[in-house]
Amino acid sequence: MIRKTIVIVNKLGMHARPATLIVKAASKYRSDFRIIKEDMEINGKSIMGVMTLAAEYGSELELVADGVDEEFLIKEIAELFVSKFGEE
Amino acid sequence: MKKISVEEFYRTKKKDFSLSVITNPKTLEKDITSQYLNRPGLAFAGYFERFAYKRIQILGETEISYLQSLKEEDQYNSIKEVLVYDIPCIIVTKGLSLPQQMEFLANEMTIPLLSSRLTTDKLYHSLRKYLGEVFSPSKTIHGSLLDVFGVGILLTGKSGIGKSECALDLVERGRCLVTDDVVKIFAQEDVLFGTSTNEYGHFMEVRGVGLIDVEKMFGIQAVRKQKRIDVQIELMPWKDTMDYERIGLGDNFVDILGVKIPIIYLPVSPGKNVAVVIEVVAMNHILKLYGYDAAKVYTQKLQKDLQKKAKLRHASIEGGE
Numbered sequence: 001m002i003r004k005t006i007v008i009v010n011k012l013g014m015h016a017r018p019a020t021l022i023v024k025a026a027s028k029y030r031s032d033f034r035i036i037k038e039d040m041e042i043n044g045k046s047i048m049g050v051m052t053l054a055a056e057y058g059s060e061l062e063l064v065a066d067g068v069d070e071e072f073l074i075k076e077i078a079e080l081f082v083s084k085f086g087e088e
Numbered sequence: 089m090k091k092i093s094v095e096e097f098y099r100t101k102k103k104d105f106s107l108s109v110i111t112n113p114k115t116l117e118k119d120i121t122s123q124y125l126n127r128p129g130l131a132f133a134g135y136f137e138r139f140a141y142k143r144i145q146i147l148g149e150t151e152i153s154y155l156q157s158l159k160e161e162d163q164y165n166s167i168k169e170v171l172v173y174d175i176p177c178i179i180v181t182k183g184l185s186l187p188q189q190m191e192f193l194a195n196e197m198t199i200p201l202l203s204s205r206l207t208t209d210k211l212y213h214s215l216r217k218y219l220g221e222v223f224s225p226s227k228t229i230h231g232s233l234l235d236v237f238g239v240g241i242l243l244t245g246k247s248g249i250g251k252s253e254c255a256l257d258l259v260e261r262g263r264c265l266v267t268d269d270v271v272k273i274f275a276q277e278d279v280l281f282g283t284s285t286n287e288y289g290h291f292m293e294v295r296g297v298g299l300i301d302v303e304k305m306f307g308i309q310a311v312r313k314q315k316r317i318d319v320q321i322e323l324m325p326w327k328d329t330m331d332y333e334r335i336g337l338g339d340n341f342v343d344i345l346g347v348k349i350p351i352i353y354l355p356v357s358p359g360k361n362v363a364v365v366i367e368v369v370a371m372n373h374i375l376k377l378y379g380y381d382a383a384k385v386y387t388q389k390l391q392k393d394l395q396k397k398a399k400l401r402h403a404s405i406e407g408g409e
Contacts, residue, residue, distance in 0.1 A: 013394035013397070014394070015387060015394055016386075054394060056395075058402070
């Protein structure tokens with residue numbers, strides 16, 4: 001199991017489009033993927049789950065991947081956050 | 089180019105348009121090649137610029153009373169000048185009696201002359217509608233067509249994916265079947281219509297069972313003859329690599345006969361109740377027509393929430409400093 005903490009750096013926060021990108025990226029992998037924000041923990045492969053986090057600009061998330069390809073999953077997802085999902 | 093013979097037109101529509109044939113039956117061999125109609129009043133008066141002679145010519149009271157106002161010789165010449173054109177068919181309305189030379193000349197020139205008991209206005213509109221259907225672009229595709237809560241759902245997908253079973257499931261839930269397996273689609277003024285090519289009734293094949301008669305089995309309320317097509321749903325086997333729609337913000341469209349309708353790619357897997365999903369698609373389509381788009385509403389709420397929270401966070405950081 002790997003854990004990684006990231007901060008939302010795109011201005012609009014995790015709205016529908018970034019949420020879709022995360023879910024689609026994560027769904028390619030076999031590992032389980034969870035995202036934790038404060039006291040909320042959701043399945044990172046569920047679009048409703050990811051949007052329910054309502055993670056705004058500046059908020060902190062913990063990514064948790066567990067499975068055979070966990071490293072690759074975390075790497076790709078973290079890159080998405082860093083690239084600001086191609087936004088500002 | 090599409091065409092229909094006057095003979096076929098007369099045979100299929102004589103009741104609807106209360107038609108009778110004046111000229112001898114041999115004249116009916118001519119073909120109608122245009123969906124438009126023409127009133128030849130100006131041609132009778134001698135003006136032949138832009139005379140649309142390839143269309144069916146409609147003679148109403150105006151034309152007839154004009155011809156009858158002429159002296160016999162002028163009348164003969166006037167009619168003859170028009171009938172030398174290769175006219176597909178002439179229809180006189182209201183059962184009006186024609187100048188005697190008209191029948192003679194039409195027979196001479198082998199131009200079919202029909203009489204309708206309808207008024208000019210009524211005949212004009214019904215005939216335009218009928219010809220519009222005959223000449224509209226059409227094609228047949230492999231799929232099923234259903235009426236789900238008034239929404240015309242065109243169900244497509246590879247053979248064996250379960251279209252028929254899904255259609256059956258919907259019928260069993262009280263929805264209407266238009267046709268299974270082969271859908272004849274035609275476009276009319278940016279609207280698609282679908283109907284069956286089979287004239288025997290609403291039969292369908294269920295794998296492992298054979299043919300069933302849906303109307304006999306589920307009753308007349310379970311079937312329809314024709315339906316406007318609103319949405320296409322393409323059933324496809326579940327593939328991990330396929331990008332399925334997750335939120336529904338961006339609609340996909342498909343072009344059928346030059347008309348664009350939304351298309352939904354629906355993954356199917358064993359044990360999944362596709363019929364329920366199709367009902368949901370239909371209801372969501374209605375909601376969108378009424379101006380309510382759930383995906384838009386939800387994402388807008390989320391966006392607002394995110395902005396508010398970001399502002400609060402910013403304020404609390406500044407306040408803390």
